[in-house]
Amino acid sequence: MALSQIQCLDDECINLRINESKPEFLYSEEQRVALEILFHDGPEAYEKYLKAQNVRGFLSDYELEHLTRTAVLYNPGGQGESIVNGEGEEIKLPSEYWPERSDHSFSDLDMGWPDITSYRGVTRVTVHTQPPMDGQPHIKEVVRRTINQAQKVIGIVMDLFTDVDIFRDLLDMSYKRRVAVYIILEATGVPHFLRMCERAGMHRGHLKKLRVTSTRGSEFFTRSAKKVSGTINHKFMFVDGDKTVSGSYSFTWSSSRLDRNVITLLTGQAVETFDRLFRDLYFNSRAVNLANLNLAEEPEPETILQSAEQAAVAAAMARKLYSAKYALVSTASLKSNGTCSSKNTSGNMNPLPRFFRQPRALLEEPRIHPGLVGLEKANMIGYLPTWPEPDPPSDVIGIINIRDSSKPFHAHLMRSELFETSQAIRFKEPFHMPEEELPEKATPRPPLADFLSSMKADQLPGQPLKTKGC
Numbered sequence: 001m002a003l004s005q006i007q008c009l010d011d012e013c014i015n016l017r018i019n020e021s022k023p024e025f026l027y028s029e030e031q032r033v034a035l036e037i038l039f040h041d042g043p044e045a046y047e048k049y050l051k052a053q054n055v056r057g058f059l060s061d062y063e064l065e066h067l068t069r070t071a072v073l074y075n076p077g078g079q080g081e082s083i084v085n086g087e088g089e090e091i092k093l094p095s096e097y098w099p100e101r102s103d104h105s106f107s108d109l110d111m112g113w114p115d116i117t118s119y120r121g122v123t124r125v126t127v128h129t130q131p132p133m134d135g136q137p138h139i140k141e142v143v144r145r146t147i148n149q150a151q152k153v154i155g156i157v158m159d160l161f162t163d164v165d166i167f168r169d170l171l172d173m174s175y176k177r178r179v180a181v182y183i184i185l186e187a188t189g190v191p192h193f194l195r196m197c198e199r200a201g202m203h204r205g206h207l208k209k210l211r212v213t214s215t216r217g218s219e220f221f222t223r224s225a226k227k228v229s230g231t232i233n234h235k236f237m238f239v240d241g242d243k244t245v246s247g248s249y250s251f252t253w254s255s256s257r258l259d260r261n262v263i264t265l266l267t268g269q270a271v272e273t274f275d276r277l278f279r280d281l282y283f284n285s286r287a288v289n290l291a292n293l294n295l296a297e298e299p300e301p302e303t304i305l306q307s308a309e310q311a312a313v314a315a316a317m318a319r320k321l322y323s324a325k326y327a328l329v330s331t332a333s334l335k336s337n338g339t340c341s342s343k344n345t346s347g348n349m350n351p352l353p354r355f356f357r358q359p360r361a362l363l364e365e366p367r368i369h370p371g372l373v374g375l376e377k378a379n380m381i382g383y384l385p386t387w388p389e390p391d392p393p394s395d396v397i398g399i400i401n402i403r404d405s406s407k408p409f410h411a412h413l414m415r416s417e418l419f420e421t422s423q424a425i426r427f428k429e430p431f432h433m434p435e436e437e438l439p440e441k442a443t444p445r446p447p448l449a450d451f452l453s454s455m456k457a458d459q460l461p462g463q464p465l466k467t468k469g470c
Contacts, residue, residue, distance in 0.1 A: 111180035114241030123268035174209035205298035213285035
């Protein structure tokens with residue numbers, strides 16, 4: 001079986017026979033014909049066809065009622081596409097194709113989008129549940145904190161969005177911090193979203209960094225010119241190109257208070273899939289016009305008092321002002337109103353202006369408790385513990401300490417407490433001063449021959465020296 005009707009038109013496609021018991025089974029021609037009969041003749045003809053062809057029923061009662069109620073007549077030229085510009089004005093696009101008139105890239109990410117082609121990092125996953133488990137924060141708290149941490153862009157895909165608190169956070173991020181906010185809604189939830197916008201206290205300034213679009217699921221077209229569309233069940237939020245919150249949580253009061261939900265906070269390379277998915281959904285969505293709402297006028301920005309800018313000083317004058325030579329000879333005087341005098345004592349008609357440094361702020365002395373006023377400061381040096389050790393004997397040149405590993409190491413322990421055994425290093429013979437006085441000036445030693453001749457005969461070695469060749 002082929003995966004779709006379009007794949008059946010491909011001459012090079014080889015359709016393998018796959019029955020319903022295989023995991024690869026997806027498309028069935030018998031099911032497509034049954035849907036054609038359902039939309040054209042009704043549920044009774046649909047049931048007769050299943051019995052005649054011995055096809056197992058694949059639609060539940062809820063799906064039968066939903067499909068027959070949502071099926072509409074397909075009219076391609078009935079309503080043209082529309083776009084919404086940055087000021088919230090809706091622009092109709094012609095339905096016929098004229099290259100100079102209808103070639104328009106609508107639903108564009110005009111406020112910017114992170115273009116990340118490099119590696120996004122190691123994927124990290126955090127799971128949160130509602131009600132919370134193991135002391136975790138509430139799901140709504142996690143979502144609002146993620147929104148407040150955004151710096152560039154926020155992209156939201158939601159089936160139903162009616163939570164005013166979360167929407168107010170998005171408005172503050174878009175208006176005050178200039179973060180681009182894109183929202184894609186399920187088409188059936190747009191009326192509920194618009195009523196929530198009226199309760200949120202919006203003004204026209206919020207529309208500058210806010211784009212709202214709507215879309216549907218996949219569409220099925222019949223030979224009887226009828227169309228049925230699916231729904232968007234995606235629920236995720238894409239933040240700054242490196243973070244995603246996805247799960248079963250909808251941005252509604254009931255989902256945060258009554259329903260049981262689970263969300264997953266993802267960071268790293270796994271976010272790339274949500275990046276491509278959001279752009280694909282946004283390019284195939286239709287704009288929602290928020291300018292028709294009863295919005296207040298944009299408030300005037302708060303005036304910020306700025307200090308008066310000082311006039312720029314020429315480069316030659318700046319070098320003189322920072323020179324110590326000119327700073328010492330500067331004798332310009334100030335008038336009572338603070339301006340420089342026209343002539344100084346040296347007779348120069350254009351004296352250098354004098355720049356005065358602002359007085360430094362006086363350092364306040366630390367506060368003293370009333371009970372300590374007038375008391376003498378305590379000298380704690382004499383109370384420090386000392387461990388005097390006796391001087392070693394004169395023949396000891398050092399001590400080797402053998403540490404006991406079983407005892408703990410503390411800095412305050414004495415040598416006898418820290419080490420179990422101490423062994424002294426002594427001279428082989430007692431140390432004594434030489435009898436002959438050493439010369440004050442060092443002289444080289446005499447040669448070896450003179451030394452041997454000066455020795456007595458009994459002091460020479462017993463055996464004569466052997467010469468070479470003997």
